Structure formats: structure tokens, C-alpha cells
Amino acid sequence: SGYFTFDPGFMATGSCESSITFIDGAKGILLHRGYSIEDLARHSSYLEVCHMLLHDATPNAEEFLEFQDTITRHTMVHEQLNMFFHGFRNDAHPMAMLCGTVGAMSSFYHSDLDVKDPEQRVRSAHRLIAKMPTLVAMCYKYNVGQPFVYPRNDLSYAANFLNMMFSVPAEEYKISPTVERAMDRIFILHADHEQNASTSTVRLAGSSGANPYACIAAGVASLWGPAHGGANEACLKMLEEIGTVDRIPEFVARAKDKDDPFRLMGFGHRVYKNHDPRATVMRESCHEVLAEMNVKNPLLQVAMELERIALSDPYFVEKKLFPNVDFYSGIVLSAIGIPTNMFTCIFALARTVGWISHWHEMLSQPGQKIGRPRQLYTGHSKRNYSPITK
Numbered sequence: 574s575g576y577f578t579f580d581p582g583f584m585a586t587g588s589c590e591s592s593i594t595f596i597d598g599a600k601g602i603l604l605h606r607g608y609s610i611e612d613l614a615r616h617s618s619y620l621e622v623c624h625m626l627l628h629d630a631t632p633n634a635e636e637f638l639e640f641q642d643t644i645t646r647h648t649m650v651h652e653q654l655n656m657f658f659h660g661f662r663n664d665a666h667p668m669a670m671l672c673g674t675v676g677a678m679s680s681f682y683h684s685d686l687d688v689k690d691p692e693q694r695v696r697s698a699h700r701l702i703a704k705m706p707t708l709v710a711m712c713y714k715y716n717v718g719q720p721f722v723y724p725r726n727d728l729s730y731a732a733n734f735l736n737m738m739f740s741v742p743a744e745e746y747k748i749s750p751t752v753e754r755a756m757d758r759i760f761i762l763h764a765d766h767e768q769n770a771s772t773s774t775v776r777l778a779g780s781s782g783a784n785p786y787a788c789i790a791a792g793v794a795s796l797w798g799p800a801h802g803g804a805n806e807a808c809l810k811m812l813e814e815i816g817t818v819d820r821i822p823e824f825v826a827r828a829k830d831k832d833d834p835f836r837l838m839g840f841g842h843r844v845y846k847n848h849d850p851r852a853t854v855m856r857e858s859c860h861e862v863l864a865e866m867n868v869k870n871p872l873l874q875v876a877m878e879l880e881r882i883a884l885s886d887p888y889f890v891e892k893k894l895f896p897n898v899d900f901y902s903g904i905v906l907s908a909i910g911i912p913t914n915m916f917t918c919i920f921a922l923a924r925t926v927g928w929i930s931h932w933h934e935m936l937s938q939p940g941q942k943i944g945r946p947r948q949l950y951t952g953h954s955k956r957n958y959s960p961i962t963k
């Protein structure tokens with residue numbers, strides 16, 4: 574009709590119908606397929622959550638074992654994918670490598686590129702969930718100049734990822750159960766978050782019929798920014814910049830200053846205006862891991878003091894700017910030895926199931942349309958062209 578709603582930032586636009594994830598930002602509620610994130614994070618496993626996000630079903634033990642087996646059998650990437658890594662500078666940002674190599678998967682797995690076929694869609698979803706940890710660990714190994722480590726089928730999803738990250742041929746890597754559990758929890762807490770920027774990007778890319786690997790590469794790109802998945806990396810960089818507890822007041826004052834663009838990274842959320850339920854569970858893991866590892870890193874003292882201030886300072890309390898999930902996940906990742914520039918890749922690994930579940934849901938719905946927002950044009954009105962040479 575020519576009429577449309579002007580809604581920059583999509584603050585009030587519902588772009589789709591979805592039965593995957595429910596969020597009540599005002600009450601701090603997050604449900605996946607009806608189950609609370611607190612219950613899932615405390616009592617289930619990441620692969621169980623993957624199964625329910627993708628298939629809308631709570632599997633019985635037998636079905637779950639079958640799903641786990643399918644994922645485990647797809648963890649290796651095609652050997653030729655290694656070559657792509659060797660084309661990158663070895664100090665390339667891991668997210669740059671991840672964008673490229675996930676997209677490159679479209680050139681390997683030709684048998685699941687027909688997006689109209691639900692069986693092929695599910696197969697590509699399984700492949701992506703299975704191979705993301707392998708690709709992410711390869712990004713790290715390439716950065717540090719160590720040989721790639723093949724996946725191990727005898728380990729859990731989280732333990733296999735940690736092993737591909739940290740084991741070296743010369744010695745066995747021993748995985749602490751607390752660290753394995755914390756890693757799995759980070760995966761669960763980042764698995765899905767309804768129509769955030771990267772998921773909306775995946776849906777928009779997928780709405781044109783693009784293949785799943787290209788769509789997930791688009792999601793990785795969208796996640797990279799510091800206002801979204803880059804927040805945990807930006808948060809750790811900020812802690813490094815602050816350095817010591819005595820410098821915190823200076824940075825808090827900057828965060829409150831309207832004329833200073835500086836923001837406390839890892840604080841605030843577009844949807845949660847009460848508390849971030851993911852942060853509550855992540856905070857428990859954070860304290861568990863720090864206690865077990867007896868970490869004496871001064872940055873963690875800075876983080877704990879910032880947390881105290883943000884939870885008590887009237888500016889943050891009134892604006893409802895509490896620590897979000899990425900504040901705590903960044904601290905945990907750092908404590909278990911994962912370098913800061915890998916944080917967003919780990920978010921991408923975990924969010925892949927959310928992205929692909931939304932993509933699959935969208936393509937399963939009848940009457941699915943290409944996404945095509947409108948704009949308010951603010952440019953010139955029609956004018957006459959004269960060739961530049963005149």
C-alpha cells in the first residue's frame with residue numbers, strides 16, 4: 574500500500590512467528606521450548622538443549638543417544654578445509670577465520686544444500702552443530718601455531734572442544750569436571766535468544782533461499798560487533814584497560830558522563846530491564862570456577878569490584894544496567910585459559926544451534942516470504958543528470 578511503520582532498531586517490530594524461545598524482559602524470564610533457562614543450565618546438557626531447540630521435543634534416553642551419536646559422527650571437517658586456514662595470516666582474528674571457513678562449508682557439503690528439503694535442512698543443522706567446535710578450535714590452533722587436534726568421540730561435547738583447544742601431541746590434556754561443566758553451561762546459556770541481531774540476520778539471509786552455511790556465516794558476521802557477541806571480548810579488554818581496582822571510579826564516572834561515548838561493556842541489555850536470568854546462572858559458575866582454580870588475576874578483582882558498584886550505584890540501578898551474561902562468561906573463559914579474542918567464536922559456536930533452529934523453523938512455515946524492510950528516503954528529489962565531463 575505504500576504505508577509502513579518507521580521503526581529504526583526494530584524496537585517495536587515483530588518480524589516472525591516462532592515457538593522456540595520466549596523472553597519476558599521485564600520479569601527476567603527466558604524459556605526454551607517452555608523450559609526455564611535456569612533449569613536447563615543447572616540440570617540438562619548442551620546437546621539436550623540442541624535437540625529440543627531444533628526438534629521441539631524432549632528426547633527419551635534412546636532418542637537422545639541417537640542424536641548424540643549423530644552429532645559425534647559429524648565432528649570431523651573435510652580435510653581440505655585445513656587449506657582455508659593456511660590462506661589466513663596467522664595473527665588473523667579468529668572471527669575473521671570463522672566467518673570465512675563456515676561460509677566455505679557450502680563448497681564441501683553439497684548433499685544438503687537444497688533448503689526446500691526438510692531432511693537436508695536437518696542434516697546440515699547436525700553438521701553445523703557438530704563441526705563448529707572443530708572449526709573454532711582450529712582457529713585457535715592456527716593463531717598459536719600448534720597442529721590441529723582431531724575430535725574425539727569418547728568425550729562429551731564440551732570436553733571434546735576443550736581437548737581440541739588445549740591438548741598438544743606431546744601430552745594429554747586433563748579436563749577438570751568443574752571446567753567441563755562451566756563450558757557446557759556457557760554453551761547452554763548462549764544457545765538461543767530469539768530475534769537478536771545475528772538470528773535476525775540468519776533469518777533474513779535464509780529468507781532469500783541462501784544455503785545454510787552461507788546463512789550461518791552471515792550470523793557469525795553479525796555477532797562479531799561489540800554491541801552483540803563482541804561484548805565479552807570488549808568487556809575483558811575494558812577490564813585490562815582499567816587494570817587495577819583504584820582506577821574503577823574514573824571509568825564509572827566516564828560511563829555516567831553523557832558527553833563521553835564510553836560504556837561499561839558487559840552491562841545492560843536491550844531486552845532484559847530487570848535482570849538477565851542467564852547472568853544469574855553464569856555468576857554461579859563464575860564463582861565455582863574461580864574458587865576451584867584459585868585464580869589470582871588482578872583483572873578478576875577489578876571485575877568483582879565493578880559488579881559490586883554496578884549493583885549498588887544509583888545510576889546503574891535506575892537505568893537497570895546490571896551485569897549481563899557476557900560479563901560473567903568472559904571472566905570464566907579467561908580463567909580457564911581461553912584468550913580474549915576467542916570469546917566471540919565461542920558465543921558463535923553455542924549460538925549456531927539457535928540460528929539453525931530459527932532458519933529451519935522459518936523454512937518449515939507455509940507462506941514464508943523474503944524479508945524486505947522499507948526505508949524513509951532522505952536524499953535528493955528527482956534532478957537532471959549532466960555528464961561529468963561537462
Ligand code: CMC
Nearest residue numbers: 800801802804828836837838839840841842843892897899
Ligand atoms: N554503560 C553505561 N551506560 C549505559 C550502558 C552501559 N553499558 N548501556 C546503556 N547505558 C545508558 C545509555 O547511555 C542510555 O542512557 P540515557 O537514557 O541517559 O541516554 C541508557 O542507558 C539506555 O541505553 P540504550 O543504548 O538506549 O539501551 P539499548 O537497549 O539500546 O542498548 C545495549 C542495550 C546492550 C546495546 C547497551 O546496554 C550496551 O551498549 N551495553 C554494553 C555492550 C554489551 O554489554 N552488550 C552485550 C549485550 S548481552 C549479549 C547479547 O545479547 O548480545
